[in-house]
Amino acid sequence: MRIGLDAMGGDLAPESTVQGAVMAVNEYGYHVTLIGREDEIREQLKGLDYPADKIDIFNASQTIEMHEPAALSVRKKRDSSIVKGAELLKKGEFDALVSAGNTGAVVCAATLSLRLLPGVDMPGIGVIFPTLDKPCMVIDVGANIGPKPFHLLQYGIMGDAYSKHVFSRENPVVALLNIGEESTKGTEFIREVHTMLSESNLNFIGNIEPRDVYCGKVDVIVCDGFVGNIFLKVTEGFADAASTLVKRELKNSGFVTKLGAFLTLPAFRAIKRKIDATEYGGAPLMGVDGSVIIAHGSSNAKAMKNAIRAAAENVSHKVNAHVVEELRSY
């Protein structure tokens, strides 16, 4: 398995990316191509222990920063790690590409270089979301913020294929994120999507309210990219705020409460492991003709390693072939 990694992508890059690549090489035996500024990558590789034939570097002199406008920077920065990564994947230099860089730029570069799968009109980011039961895919969480209703039908079909072939779920349950359960709820756009999903062959159970997502009764949650992105960021923000609140309260507590908190730590560590986003690796960019995994901007080395593993799984489960097959039967 050969994975290309945008070595410059992410808030902690290139340290996180290079270390994550070395971990993946040593743990899983993959080959990793690090794409980015060669001197910086070599600097990071110094002193790390790995089989030399398993890592190589492709020099790309530019980087697209996190807040640069996506389409413009992809057009202008032709020698950036993101653009080069997408081009190298297209050429078959590796089997999958991982980036924790500017999400919009990754979507844009991947779509331009790789093109879309037959039957797909817009790519969608399908994040793997931990719940109280099993993880589900929420698609789209930001690739396409002004979608047409049929894009969301395609997201449902792609999520269904992913859920079947990567999570081995039979007849995955698909739901539409909405502000109420009744089919009459929501905007005209949402109601149109509801009708399309109802008329499809998917195991569509109707609308799901955000508060019911966490119980994990659903395998695929379909939404437009704007709403999906809000959904994702509210969850992240709330988790951070809750953690801050607990720490602050404990700091002002007496000895007994502090002792209690100390004794409770194992339970909280276990919870953290269960819902730790870094465990699930990155989010597959569904619908492009190639395996692309988008990792969180704040990914550390472990998260990068897991994103590389997720990319390899995407390839070995032939996700795209199954997506094409499912789309053809609709």
Added chain:
Amino acid sequence: MRIGLDAMGGDLAPESTVQGAVMAVNEYGYHVTLIGREDEIREQLKGLDYPADKIDIFNASQTIEMHEPAALSVRKKRDSSIVKGAELLKKGEFDALVSAGNTGAVVCAATLSLRLLPGVDMPGIGVIFPTLDKPCMVIDVGANIGPKPFHLLQYGIMGDAYSKHVFSRENPVVALLNIGEESTKGTEFIREVHTMLSESNLNFIGNIEPRDVYCGKVDVIVCDGFVGNIFLKVTEGFADAASTLVKRELKNSGFVTKLGAFLTLPAFRAIKRKIDATEYGGAPLMGVDGSVIIAHGSSNAKAMKNAIRAAAENVSHKVNAHVVEELRSY
């Protein structure tokens, strides 16, 4: 102060509403008119201790259930507690109306009976959202799910007036909920709202991402009703899921961890008090020509009492007069 209360509204009504009314009467000395099925209300009042001249009942034979279509049920159920409540407020039978019933029906009945304030084109629900610092108003969270950009400008102005006069904040900070901070982010609709808010006299600081809402640096957060409703329900759902996760983990823990959890309880109780939505009472329905407070459907007696208090504050701070004044100056 005379408050009208939809005695049939909410998952726990009429027990929660009647008990909440009695608490408010005893604690604050308000007069409360309970609107709903007289026999059921009388049954609930039995055995409760309160000054008899402070509570009266207005019989309304119908109730609008939580999942009935709003506009249709308001048109058909003319003798429902919600429709009667709005009509009685219009007639001046009391100073403000509180309902934990079907939100859409409350918005619809209030708009029909009371009409809108001059300068307002659509009402908005402004929820008071607890953060790590001070509470902020998020407007709209579901009254208007297909808004025009200028509706959101009006929400900003109304939120600003509320923040100034109820929370006594000087020059309230207003932000627009979006998926990124840059002004180029988001849909065309959002960018149009951004331009309008930038050109207004509001203290507008630009876009805010959901994860930054919780830190509490902002006084008013403007959003469309669909996104605002998703925002609110994700927060609720996540809080419930986190609590379930902690309980489940502790149940499977050993004695020492359980002891630790017991010792930590005071800190968690303190946190719960701080972020307890029931403490903040209900959400004002901004823009209608009358004081209407929408309480959460799951409100218990304490939450109902606090919603009644919030309604009284809305009246005593002359929120609507200030809204009209602010709108006139734009």
